[in-house]
Amino acid sequence: MLVVRTVADLRESLRAARRAEATIGLVPTMGALHHGHEALMEQARRECDVVVISIFVNPTQFNDPTDLERYPRTEEADLAAAERNGVDIAFVPDVAEMYPSGSSIEVRLDGPLVDTLEGAHRGSDHFHGVTTVVAKLFNIAQPTHAYFGQKDAQQVLVVQALVRELNLPVEIRVVDTVREPDGLAMSSRNIHVKGDDRRRALALKAALDATQSAYDGGSRDGAALVEAGVAAMKTYDVEPEYLAVVDPVTLEPLTEVDAGALVVIAAPVGPVRLIDNAVIR
Amino acid sequence: MLVVRTVADLRESLRAARRAEATIGLVPTMGALHHGHEALMEQARRECDVVVISIFVNPTQFNDPTDLERYPRTEEADLAAAERNGVDIAFVPDVAEMYPSGSSIEVRLDGPLVDTLEGAHRGSDHFHGVTTVVAKLFNIAQPTHAYFGQKDAQQVLVVQALVRELNLPVEIRVVDTVREPDGLAMSSRNIHVKGDDRRRALALKAALDATQSAYDGGSRDGAALVEAGVAAMKTYDVEPEYLAVVDPVTLEPLTEVDAGALVVIAAPVGPVRLIDNAVIR
Structure with missing residues (x-):
């Protein structure tokens, strides 16, 4: 595997x-590679002649300087993982x-896609940072193809809009979220989740399961599904920053829920902020 | 010559x-093609295997709705000129x-390059519109190469910054301003300059010549050169919107002028606003 550090190289x-x-x-990453990234690399390997991974902790997409500072940097292990994959x-x-x-370049989308949910809570500059670096x-x-994880559902929609609106000649591939055996979505930030917080981190997946259960039980009311999710989180002593049942394309909150709706969650757990999502089946 | 109207085609x-x-x-234009555009097409033809012209009056770079509405649209003649070239x-x-x-996509630079001169007088949204459409x-x-006219000196600097900062894989070629026999810089807006205004439009070239003369006469003072230029315009009964002697890279006004400095002018002449520029030799 070749390691290059400049655009020219x-x-x-x-x-x-x-x-x-x-x-x-292309598999764009911020390093601290985990099994979720490996799934991206594996799919890229299956589909493409040449696979490139980028490892760059992009400062312009961090709203919180502490989060940026403490974002894990594990280059040696990352390169080994990339080579292995x-x-x-x-x-x-x-x-x-x-x-x-x-x-001073900035590539920005405006509107609900970048203003709601993650955009509302991290500030829309977060997504401006994402679209610029992407x-x-x-x-x-x-690249002819680029690989992103469904774990960052809103980011996927933003990148798809970027490609469409800036006429970028690349095909976006979305890869399913990879989870720990107990259901916790893989994330580079999980490394900071320790002790009892590790158990509490299951609140997000539990909430996703609870909304699906409520839907399976016949509930089609958005507010009722949200309530079921929040209640499930409470048993883990976790309160969501947001928990919403939204349109999977526009991210608008749904009052009436059908299969295909997207459930999105962000929640602070110990020292970090975790996100997760699932599509109602 | 092939005429296509969709991105896919x-x-x-x-x-x-x-x-x-x-x-x-690629020769990006807003149509209303004149000899200046022909110079772009000719150089592209000499240097490239395939020459593409785009003809698109980009609404997002017009600050003035009247200017946009009355911008000349001459598609049939434009296509004939393109084919001829x-x-x-x-x-x-x-x-x-x-x-x-x-x-809602916007590609934007910030700072003096987009805020001064044209950016100050047309609003920085003008250049945001330019960088987005480009x-x-x-x-x-x-394209491997793209062709822009030196007539729009600030636009050239903005596009070069765009390419550099967004890492666009294209080489920018800058083509000298083409002038009428009497010195008026070719512009699509000249079509609206009629009667006595046609004579008054020479004020811009006269000002450029006057600043060069002052420099040739030994003056190195930015303010003195500007004064010489403004005085020359006065004899045509034209007042500049701005007339500045600036650094050719940063566009910062110069107090001490050396060869290579850029003289930039904008002025209303009759119903339109004309611009011109020259490098001090």
Whole structure:
């Protein structure tokens, strides 16, 4: 596996592949790779001739400086994991390479997709940071396919809108959330969830299961499903930052729920903030 | 020459060229083509295997609705001019194709490059509109080269910053301003300059010549050069909206002027607003 740290080196290392009209799969990550990322790499490996992983903790998408500072950085282990999963090229730029001094570019969407839920609670600058870095990474690597995890459901919708509205020539692939055996969604932030908080972290999955159960029991009322989810979390002594049953495309809250609705949750657990989501079946 | 009106058709028509690793030159225009545009097409024709012109009056870069409404639209003549100049493909999308309903994407730079001069007088949204549509056109056509006229000096700097900061894989070519025999810079808006205003429009070129003369006469003082330029315009009964001697990279006003400095002017002449610029030799 090749490790490159500059835009010029990445482009150079992809020149032959592009010339050969190879499919190029990009897996954009912030490192601290876990099984969820491995699922992205595996699917990219199955579908593409060349697999590129980017590892870059993007400062512009962090609203909370403490969260940024304590975001796990585990480059050596990440590179080993990438190699183990068949990645061809790891792109590991530093901040100055991605945002040279004086850089002021911003790629932004507006509207409910970036303003609600994560956008409301982390600030819409969070998604402006995401769309900016993703547009840059796409222009740098020029992938034919790019892989994102369904765990960040709103981010998936935002990236899909970015691709559509900026006419980016790349196909977005969405990969199912990977969970620990007990149901906790894999996340780089889980490393900070310790002791009893580890048990409390199950509140999110429990809430998703509770909303599905309520739906299975015949409830079609959005508020009732939310109530069932919140009640389930309470038994873990966790209060959601938000818990909503929304339209899976527009993210608008639903009063009447059908199969296909999206249940999204964010909640503080110990020192971190966790998110999870599921589609009502 | 092929005329295409959708993103999908343009991509399809460029597929073979891209496969053959052809160089693709894009000439982005708002139509109303004149000799200045012809110079762009000619250089693209000399340098690239495939030449694409885009003709799209981009509403998001107009600060003045009247200016947008009265911007000349001469599609038939434009297509004939493009064909005459060896263009292979004309991309002529409508507004709905470029900005489907619900679209909210914005690609924006911040800082003096977009806030001063044209940005100050037309509003920085003007350049946000430019960078957004240029990023979209680059993603749609994926050119290897793109051609812009030096007549819009600030736009050139903004587009170069866009390419650098968004990591767009395209080389920007800047083509000298083309002038009428009497010195008036070619512009699509000149069509609205009639009668005595046609003579008064020479005020801009006269001011550029006057600043050069003052420099040739030994003056190195920014304010003195500006004064010389404004005085020259006065003899044409034209007052500049701005007339500045600026750093050719940062656009910051210069107190001490050296060769290479940029003189930029905007002025209302009759019903339109004209701009022009020159580099101090």
